[in-house]
Amino acid sequence: MRAHPAVHTRDLTKHYGRLVALDGLDLTVAAGEVVGLLGPNGAGKSTTIRLLLGLARPTRGLARIFEVDAADVRAAHRLLAYVPADVALWPQLTGAEILDLLAATGPGVDAGYRDELVERFALDPSRPAGAYSTGNRQKVALVAAFATRAPLLVLDEPTSGLDPLMELQFRRAVGEARDNGQSVLLCSHQLAEVEAVCDRVAILRAGRLVDIAPVPQLRRLHRNKVTVRFTGSAPDLAGVPGVEAVEERDGLLRFTLAGPPAAALRALSGAEISTLTVREPSLEEIFLDYYGEQA
Numbered sequence: 467m468r469a470h471p472a473v474h475t476r477d478l479t480k481h482y483g484r485l486v487a488l489d490g491l492d493l494t495v496a497a498g499e500v501v502g503l504l505g506p507n508g509a510g511k512s513t514t515i516r517l518l519l520g521l522a523r524p525t526r527g528l529a530r531i532f533e534v535d536a537a538d539v540r541a542a543h544r545l546l547a548y549v550p551a552d553v554a555l556w557p558q559l560t561g562a563e564i565l566d567l568l569a570a571t572g573p574g575v576d577a578g579y580r581d582e583l584v585e586r587f588a589l590d591p592s593r594p595a596g597a598y599s600t601g602n603r604q605k606v607a608l609v610a611a612f613a614t615r616a617p618l619l620v621l622d623e624p625t626s627g628l629d630p631l632m633e634l635q636f637r638r639a640v641g642e643a644r645d646n647g648q649s650v651l652l653c654s655h656q657l658a659e660v661e662a663v664c665d666r667v668a669i670l671r672a673g674r675l676v677d678i679a680p681v682p683q684l685r686r687l688h689r690n691k692v693t694v695r696f697t698g699s700a701p702d703l704a705g706v707p708g709v710e711a712v713e714e715r716d717g718l719l720r721f722t723l724a725g726p727p728a729a730a731l732r733a734l735s736g737a738e739i740s741t742l743t744v745r746e747p748s749l750e751e752i753f754l755d756y757y758g759e760q761a
């Protein structure tokens with residue numbers, strides 16, 4: 467295991483004209499750690515990754531990959547493998563040819579493991595990449611990255627084109643990378659995905675780091691949105707554990723529910739309820755509820 471952190475940023479800041487895309491980010495990913503970067507659209511996730519890859523220059527602050535300045539692209543890219551959100555491949559080459567090309571230019575590859583990943587991701591490497599779907603292009607990039615011995619994997623929304631079975635393969639491969647002592651920085655919109663694979667999650671909103679916490683602590687972000695339509699007198703939810711943000715109007719009751727629903731259901735059971743819907747809020751809603759005042 468390496469002594470230096472895989473990623474270290476201090477006061478990392480990027481302005482585009484008057485727009486502050488990233489504002490004073492302090493982030494450390496330890497060697498062997500899997501860290502998620504979570505945030506709604508425009509939060510600054512891609513900007514962070516572009517700065518770490520040396521694709522953009524910081525307005526202020528520093529970004530290091532294992533103590534190498536991220537702007538020293540030649541040295542830094544020997545230490546990392548990157549999967550972009552939108553994978554572009556050479557259309558006339560087959561998947562196999564591209565995997566060989568990427569293996570020859572990257573920081574070294576475990577060919578046996580790569581073949582295993584091709585099988586597990588159900589990738590047909592004999593087809594030209596021009597005929598691949600978005601998901602298949604993403605699989606080529608993922609297989610190429612996971613098969614490297616790069617000590618840091620930087621993955622930007624890597625599963626947006628994958629179906630649920632392939633998402634499971636992705637999660638397994640991240641676990642194997644961690645077991646190998648590799649570090650992973652995973653940028654995502656999906657709370658469930660980062661919860662499944664990350665040790666810690668950094669939450670960005672409007673260019674600022676609003677929270678960084680080990681995954682078990684994210685459970686506090688989970689709450690369901692409940693809507694109840696009733697006739698007669700309104701159910702009384704005062705003091706019911708887990709119930710918050712109660713709104714009642716015209717026979718409609720809305721509230722958020724965290725934790726086990728038993729007490730809320732007991733409180734509702736005395737009322738004449740005609741419909742009850744429960745849904746998980748989107749990440750954007752969770753962020754608004756939770757971090758709204760800090761933005």
Ligand SMILES: Nc1ncnc2c1ncn2[C@@H]1O[C@H](COP(=O)(O)OP(=O)(O)OP(=O)(O)O)[C@@H](O)[C@H]1O
Pocket residue numbers: 482485486487488505506507508509510511512513514
């Ligand atoms: N090249 C650029 N020129 C001007 N503004 C930019 C540029 N790149 C990003 N931005 C702006 O910086 C802010 C952060 O964008 P960024 O792409 O980092 O967000 P993100 O968290 O990756 O969002 P998404 O989930 O939508 O990809 C946004 O307001 C975006 O419009």
